[in-house]
Amino acid sequence: MKPPRFEYSAPASVEEALPLLGLDRTVLAGGQSLLPLLNLRLAQPELIVDINGIAELDYIRADDGPLRIGAMTRQVTLERSELVRRRWPLLHKAVRLVGHHQIRSRGTVGGSVVHADPAAELPVALTALGARFHLRSPGGARALDASELFLGPLYTAREPDELLVEIEVPEEPDGAGSGFAEHARTHGDFATAGAAAVVAPGGHARIVLLGAHPAPARAEAAERALADGAEPRVAAALAAQGVEDEHRRALCAELARRAIEEAMT
Amino acid sequence: MRISVEINGRAYEGDVEPRELLSDFIRHGAGLTGTKVGCEQGVCGACTVQLDGEAVRSCLMLAVQANGRALRTVEGLSLDGALHPLQRAFHEAHALQCGFCTPGFLMSMDAFIREHPDADSDELREALAGNLCRCTGYLGIVEAVEHAANEMREGNAQRD
Numbered sequence: 001m002k003p004p005r006f007e008y009s010a011p012a013s014v015e016e017a018l019p020l021l022g023l024d025r026t027v028l029a030g031g032q033s034l035l036p037l038l039n040l041r042l043a044q045p046e047l048i049v050d051i052n053g054i055a056e057l058d059y060i061r062a063d064d065g066p067l068r069i070g071a072m073t074r075q076v077t078l079e080r081s082e083l084v085r086r087r088w089p090l091l092h093k094a095v096r097l098v099g100h101h102q103i104r105s106r107g108t109v110g111g112s113v114v115h116a117d118p119a120a121e122l123p124v125a126l127t128a129l130g131a132r133f134h135l136r137s138p139g140g141a142r143a144l145d146a147s148e149l150f151l152g153p154l155y156t157a158r159e160p161d162e163l164l165v166e167i168e169v170p171e172e173p174d175g176a177g178s179g180f181a182e183h184a185r186t187h188g189d190f191a192t193a194g195a196a197a198v199v200a201p202g203g204h205a206r207i208v209l210l211g212a213h214p215a216p217a218r219a220e221a222a223e224r225a226l227a228d229g230a231e232p233r234v235a236a237a238l239a240a241q242g243v244e245d246e247h248r249r250a251l252c253a254e255l256a257r258r259a260i261e262e263a264m265t
Numbered sequence: 266m267r268i269s270v271e272i273n274g275r276a277y278e279g280d281v282e283p284r285e286l287l288s289d290f291i292r293h294g295a296g297l298t299g300t301k302v303g304c305e306q307g308v309c310g311a312c313t314v315q316l317d318g319e320a321v322r323s324c325l326m327l328a329v330q331a332n333g334r335a336l337r338t339v340e341g342l343s344l345d346g347a348l349h350p351l352q353r354a355f356h357e358a359h360a361l362q363c364g365f366c367t368p369g370f371l372m373s374m375d376a377f378i379r380e381h382p383d384a385d386s387d388e389l390r391e392a393l394a395g396n397l398c399r400c401t402g403y404l405g406i407v408e409a410v411e412h413a414a415n416e417m418r419e420g421n422a423q424r425d
Contacts, residue, residue, distance in 0.1 A: 008283030100395025
């Protein structure tokens with residue numbers, strides 16, 4: 001099918017974009033989820049605010065310690081970044097599993113975050129890494145962490161007049177290792193389940209499941225167990241406890257075990 | 266809205282509604298019907314073209330977003346009438362039957378192999394996952410792509 005009629009605006013800066021946002025208005029970033037929704041007429045916005053022309057939102061840098069990713073950064077740019085591969089390898093592992101290469105060439109990091117699909121890889125990895133999400137609105141700016149931003153399937157705390165501008169990822173602790181594992185019925189399809197893990201000496205453990213809950217959330221009991229010396233298999237089983245649906249629960253336990261073991265090697 | 270898009274080195278101008286998909290502009294506005302439209306949901310890969318050298322789904326872009334950009338479609342793949350190594354390999358390995366999916370495969374894999382000239386067999390298969398074919402069972406396509414990747418690598422080696 002074809003998209004319904006809408007008005008279209010392509011601001012060149014964040015300042016120009018902010019007054020255009022609001023109810024019944026949709027931000028177009030990479031479009032790899034929004035365009036299917038438009039083509040199927042599941043989304044029918046009055047105005048589309050296309051932020052692809054906002055060059056100031058396209059960057060990856062780590063000058064002052066944390067990794068800072070502009071919201072319009074393409075997934076392929078994240079995938080190709082040597083800085084990310086070297087210092088935030090979990091993000092590199094996760095982004096390689098997003099859709100197909102023809103999707104990552106257009107899809108953006110910010111778009112994936114704001115779309116908040118429970119089967120999306122980047123929100124899961126960013127939650128495990130303790131990312132902060134910077135939002136701007138005509139009235140000001142605020143930063144949320146993952147537990148504040150991700151509220152449910154395709155549902156975030158972003159207000160209609162807010163624009164996600166930057167994702168800030170703290171430096172990983174010394175000696176940290178990370179792992180990401182997922183299961184999809186066909187390669188590149190939406191994953192049925194998955195897991196991300198970050199483990200560092202001194203009791204640092206982060207475990208987040210993909211596709212298991214309405215929104216990505218840390219499996220804190222499993223993290224504590226792992227920090228206290230539990231076997232990966234035991235911690236993984238704890239992480240998967242409470243996942244509805246037996247098949248998905250079994251997948252989560254196995255994928256969490258793989259992610260944890262990858263993080264510990 | 267008035268747009269001007271370079272396709273295969275030639276400028277195409279047109280008046281489009283904001284909601285017009287790039288895939289429809291390529292086929293109807295520019296008259297280049299080599300690019301096929303399958304699912305219009307970004308799944309099948311038939312509409313894949315290259316935007317400034319990157320493989321993209323043209324059904325997941327608005328035509329207005331291509332204003333001022335350079336596209337390459339399957340019509341721009343052969344050089345001076347000689348088939349591209351991928352086209353030749355598809356022909357020789359019987360990597361198509363109805364051919365509807367073929368332009369998408371060619372534009373995807375040309376971009377992928379140029380970026381990953383040393384891709385091994387597993388990586389090529391992974392890259393192929395973004396295009397669906399309902400006829401061949403893929404074996405011919407895998408064979409063709411492996412053959413063409415070797416040829417493109419050797420071609421690069423000769424030029425270096």
